[in-house]
Amino acid sequence: MDPATKTIIRTGRKFEQVLLGARKVFMADGFEGASVDDIAKAAGVSKATLYSYFPDKRLLFMEVVRSECLRQAEDAVELADFDASPQVALRFAGYAMVDIFTSDFSQRIFRVCVAESDRFPELGWEFYQSGPMVGRARLTEYLKQAVARGELKIDDFALAADQFVELCKADLFARMVFGINRDFTKAEKARVVEAAVDMFIARYGVAP
Amino acid sequence: MDPATKTIIRTGRKFEQVLLGARKVFMADGFEGASVDDIAKAAGVSKATLYSYFPDKRLLFMEVVRSECLRQAEDAVELADFDASPQVALRFAGYAMVDIFTSDFSQRIFRVCVAESDRFPELGWEFYQSGPMVGRARLTEYLKQAVARGELKIDDFALAADQFVELCKADLFARMVFGINRDFTKAEKARVVEAAVDMFIARYGVAP
């Protein structure tokens, strides 16, 4: 009613509990599929308590995605080993990225974001900023150093980074989002990552 | 009730009409968001008629996706000019692919498939088979001919095709699915496609 009331109350004993339960249920069932009763139950909290923290289901959902994106961003920081040669660093980053986006959690959050970013425009943006963009920035930073060291030759850094990320998704990503496979063998991952590195070096490597 | 009844009746004057209305509403609102009343209204048909063709909403939805995938597959047949040089053929295919997956319709169907392929395992599979796989097969075919002509050197054809497809999505795809951009300028597309071709040739081209 009162627009000033439409804010999340972050203080209170069970705030975290609510968020945790919401996370669990939203990730499992999506926004529409999740019922507030289920969330309250999963959180071990009464519905009234839940509504005392979050004015409505939408804001609760947004908050879950926001907090999860922050977590994901922290994981992504490990991506690059800045001093290594391109072959080594890219291989490492490639395997790390594949592991991240094939993880059960990433699959779920991606699915939910894609599904709901029509109804929640700010949601897609938030995920994009704190997910893919973080990895890209990190990779770009590495590429710049490698170019400075004369190990690579690149004009459009952002594009190069995006290309490498994209190459690491070849085959795997499509099979994943369409539910053909839920997870992959080491060999399947290796096939893609090694080929991604080879291709990247072939294009941007400097002749020795 | 009777399991034999759980089949789609394809004969009847208004079958196509129903499918058309369903297509429109499902694409706009997704599976959960679309109400059968809306679909019947959009189709210019009574709800009873709709249910005389389709035993339930799920099967109607599946049928819409199936038929739309077939349409998409036919568009994709135009992708390759088999006799052209890699530079020319890949450029052409790249622009065509970008146009396809940035189209309003592809965006919608992708969104819906990703969202619902948890609840409808066979849906993701169907889309995968009649969408991405068709393009990949077509491209693989071209690559084999180019290799036979000595214009390229490739071991893993399927992977090479997937890599090229993936390269054409760099930057654009993420911005699209997360709703950052709904469409792109010629320059944005050119930046990605030209870079994709350059990279592919750098890796698989034969020295002249």
Place this chain on the structure above:
DNA sequence: ATGAAACTGAACTGGCCAGTTTATAATCGT
């Protein structure tokens, strides 16, 4: 023109769910 098949519209059932309310109980600072 006539009878069968297809279609209509509207009402109805049963179920689910977001959000509210209320009376009661647990928890906490002081």
Place this chain on the structure above:
DNA sequence: ACGATTATAAACTGGCCAGTTCAGTTTCAT
């Protein structure tokens, strides 16, 4: 230990929607 804050359980409101039913109308083949 007491008053205020916070939490609870359960019932309730109002709304939406999938799927059914039915009495009556249109369409079409013969």
